Amino acid sequence: MGKKRAIGGIAGIFLNEHVVVNAAREVRASGFTKLEAISPYPIHAMEEACGIKRSVIPYVTFISGFIGLALAVAMTYFISVTDWPLVIGGKPLFSLPAFVPIMFELTVLFAALCSVGAFMAFCGMPKISSAPPIHKDLTCDKFAIFIPENDTGFNFERAEKLLKDLGAVEIKKVMEF
Secondary structure (H helix, E strand, O other): OOOOOOOOEEEEEEOOHHHHHHHHHHHHHOOOOOOEEEOOOOOOOHHHHHOOOOOOHHHHHHHHHHHHHHHHHHHHHHHHHHHOOOOOOOOOOOOHHHHHHHHHHHHHHHHHHHHHHHHHHHHOOOOOOOOOOOOHHHHOOOEEEEEEOOOOOOOHHHHHHHHHHOOOOEEEEEOOO
16 A cells, blocks of 8 residues: 655634634635644534534444453353353352453453554554644644645635635645655
């Protein structure tokens, strides 16, 4: 598999989270669909403003947890009833309360490992090369909206004017590499 090239574009730097959420809504309403919002912390309304769909990771977690539970039940039943049947203290061969910790642990183990694996697969991790930093303060106290150049109807002048009109204090052109 070949190395993916980073895509250039334009980024508007904002100082206020409310302004960047409104700007994301307006950029999306103006026809850009591949915009990215960059923030030092999660912003509550940003998913809706950017049009981000619900993740499938909770479904992966539920299904893999259920598979872990089913495997634990099957494993404990096979071991205690078929493979190594021991009657201890008159209890039945398959005593559910005795195996609840095993079932719980395998459920959590499968759900956690599959969730992390799904997250990494969906995000394309690990990435060997990374994009150059847009602005050094994006991890501290500033916000950005990035519009990639492969978006429909992208034009540097149009995108720059739109971001400035929406309150960007600084505009950065990001070149592809």
